[in-house]
Amino acid sequence: MSLVGRIGSVVLAGALFACSAPQQKEVTLKDALKNYFYIGAAINTIQVDGEDPQAIAVVEKHFNSVVAENCMKMESVQPEEGVFDFADADAFVAFGEKNNMKIIGHTLVWHSQAPKWLFVDDEGNDVSRDVLIERLRTHIFTVVERYKGRVHGWDVVNEAILDDGSWRPSKLYQIIGPEFVQMAFEFAHQADPEAELYYNDYNVSTPAKRDGIYNMVKDLIDNGARVDAVGLQGHLSMDTPTVEAKEEAILKMASLGVQTMITELDITVLPWPSRRLSAEVSLNYELMPEYNPYPEALPDSVNQALNDRYVDFFRMFLKHHDKIDRVTLWGVDDGQSWRNGWPIRGRTDYPLLFDRAYQPKEAVTRIIEMAQKK
Numbered sequence: 131m132s133l134v135g136r137i138g139s140v141v142l143a144g145a146l147f148a149c150s151a152p153q154q155k156e157v158t159l160k161d162a163l164k165n166y167f168y169i170g171a172a173i174n175t176i177q178v179d180g181e182d183p184q185a186i187a188v189v190e191k192h193f194n195s196v197v198a199e200n201c202m203k204m205e206s207v208q209p210e211e212g213v214f215d216f217a218d219a220d221a222f223v224a225f226g227e228k229n230n231m232k233i234i235g236h237t238l239v240w241h242s243q244a245p246k247w248l249f250v251d252d253e254g255n256d257v258s259r260d261v262l263i264e265r266l267r268t269h270i271f272t273v274v275e276r277y278k279g280r281v282h283g284w285d286v287v288n289e290a291i292l293d294d295g296s297w298r299p300s301k302l303y304q305i306i307g308p309e310f311v312q313m314a315f316e317f318a319h320q321a322d323p324e325a326e327l328y329y330n331d332y333n334v335s336t337p338a339k340r341d342g343i344y345n346m347v348k349d350l351i352d353n354g355a356r357v358d359a360v361g362l363q364g365h366l367s368m369d370t371p372t373v374e375a376k377e378e379a380i381l382k383m384a385s386l387g388v389q390t391m392i393t394e395l396d397i398t399v400l401p402w403p404s405r406r407l408s409a410e411v412s413l414n415y416e417l418m419p420e421y422n423p424y425p426e427a428l429p430d431s432v433n434q435a436l437n438d439r440y441v442d443f444f445r446m447f448l449k450h451h452d453k454i455d456r457v458t459l460w461g462v463d464d465g466q467s468w469r470n471g472w473p474i475r476g477r478t479d480y481p482l483l484f485d486r487a488y489q490p491k492e493a494v495t496r497i498i499e500m501a502q503k504k
């Protein structure tokens with residue numbers, strides 16, 4: 131055989147060997163966690179529309195559940211009474227279906243990001259109780275029936291309880307009374323009897339709030355509502371809540387005989403500008419340099435602490451996986467997280483599992499290893 135022929139044979143054999151050698155498939159978050167709980171991400175319209183393909187690649191690779199970050203909120207879906215705009219929500223649901231994901235609708239009834247018309251009449255006065263109930267009924271039926279059999283679960287009511295465990299004095303509460311929660315669950319259940327229904331709130335680890343939510347959900351169930359799970363938003367900081375406080379909240383909610391879900395997980399590394407730790411979205415503070423300490427990069431020590439904190443929480447989630455249906459990150463990568471803009475606009479935060487270059491943080495590898503060893 132000529133030299134050229136011999137080299138050719140070697141190259142061919144090498145190529146054949148490369149094709150037949152077993153390829154080690156990279157293990158992803160959704161693979162590693164599949165026996166324990168869904169792993170989800172909140173996605174936005176820019177991503178769904180294909181304008182952030184690297185984020186979408188991360189979602190398709192690592193996550194098996196999606197929730198709409200904003201496009202299913204009432205102000206987006208029904209900006210004017212009777213005028214529904216489903217373009218973004220339709221695209222979101224189609225994305226989830228294309229990828230065989232558990233699709234979560236967020237959120238049917240919430241005092242925030244509600245359209246201005248909802249609570250008032252043409253003169254700007256509060257509407258009557260009956261009118262508001264009818265408006266909620268129409269909204270819930272229209273939205274839930276549209277996605278019947280396609281959206282698997284709904285955050286029916288968001289944030290009805292305050293940190294001290296009392297009812298939030300929202301217009302919903304003031305005009306209808308506490309029954310608005312029960313009504314919302316009933317309307318959603320009638321509109322799609324198969325859909326899972328959830329109550330969702332933040333600071334659920336605060337004992338007074340935890341107990342207030344527990345009592346409210348217990349009443350709902352005792353009064354015949356379908357409640358599949360309580361969603362514990364996970365907008366955490368580096369020191370609150372403790373893993374133990376979150377664990378207690380999970381166990382307390384699970385004692386109602388419902389599942390729990392960690393619904394909006396992110397961990398801010400930035401200083402909080404007030405002693406009042408809250409996820410109240412209306413808060414906003416002026417940008418001051420001491421509140422934006424890492425504009426270029428996260429120091430190694432802080433990065434390490436962040437990764438450790440993520441791993442500590444996931445260790446606890448895995449321990450209680452029988453009580454946790456889903457863990458959802460509130461966003462995909464650090465660059466697009468809402469945390470960069472709240473409660474102070476224009477900061478640089480590092481709250482998610484994927485960095486600004488869409489690369490997995492060390493915590494991702496450690497969570498995967500931990501789940502595989504279980």
Ligand code: GLA
Nearest residue numbers: 199288332363394409411468
């Ligand atoms: C709350 C809501 C979410 C989102 C976050 C902040 O937690 O449930 O939809 O608006 O606030 O972005």
